[in-house]
Amino acid sequence: MKYMLLVCGDDTADASGMTPVEPWVEGLGDRRVRLHGHRLATPAEAVTVRVRDGEVLRSDGPFAETKEYVAGFDVLECDTLEEAVEAAARHPVAAVGAMEVRPFWEDEDADAAIRALDAELTSALRERDVDRVVACYTPDAVEFRDGREHRGLGALRKAMEEGLGHVTGPVTREVLDFRVHIDESIAFGQARVRLRATRADGTPIDDLLHITTGYRNVGLRWLIAHEHVSAHTEERS
CATH class of the missing domain: 3.10.450.50 (Nuclear Transport Factor 2; Chain: A,)
Structure with a gap:
């Protein structure tokens, strides 16, 4: 089953001692657990779009003002949720931020x-x-x-x-x-x-x-x- 791993950073945390993410990416990639993923630009570069009464409302910045933000994503393929959680726990950002693990919506074969x-x-x-x-x-x-x-x-x-x-x-x-x-x-x-x-x-x-x-x-x-x-x-x- 596929899982979306949302990598949530914390702009108040000290990430200077965080271990590199490359070994995590390479290790799971070799095992075909991590299918793909990418870093995202900072929340300051985000644009939030809403449509109200047919009018497009655009505002610069993220949807929610919070110290935590989505810094990247990874798509994992694991047999169980527990396996996906274990993979998320080994991600370097888990030590300074948070990792959200969410199953893909399975509506199609x-x-x-x-x-x-x-x-x-x-x-x-x-x-x-x-x-x-x-x-x-x-x-x-x-x-x-x-x-x-x-x-x-x-x-x-x-x-x-x-x-x-x-x-x-x-x-x-x-x-x-x-x-x-x-x-x-x-x-x-x-x-x-x-x-x-x-x-x-x-x-x-x-x-x-x-x-x-x-x-x-x-x-x-x-x-x-x-x-x-x-x-x-x-x-x-």
């Missing part, structure tokens, strides 16, 4: 959503439905295939229409192996895919492909933002 997107791509190709295929990609998606670059939905659509125009009947896309690594808003997938179809002249197509895919969470769904397709070098079984 990202792995299932990405695999459903891949299944939709398979179904759309089988039906040779270009609109459904293109709908699986972000507007600024980039695809590399056969030494050619297709950038943006217009180029993707043209390449797809050209490719499907040379085949007849359904296109079979068999996913032999599919692995996904997911972060909060991006994900990377690697797959071996066998693509079968029949050319207009009756000759068969039977390609074994290696596909590396970059996904982006666009808010309500995951879409493909980057795709690299190449011939797989392993022998076919």
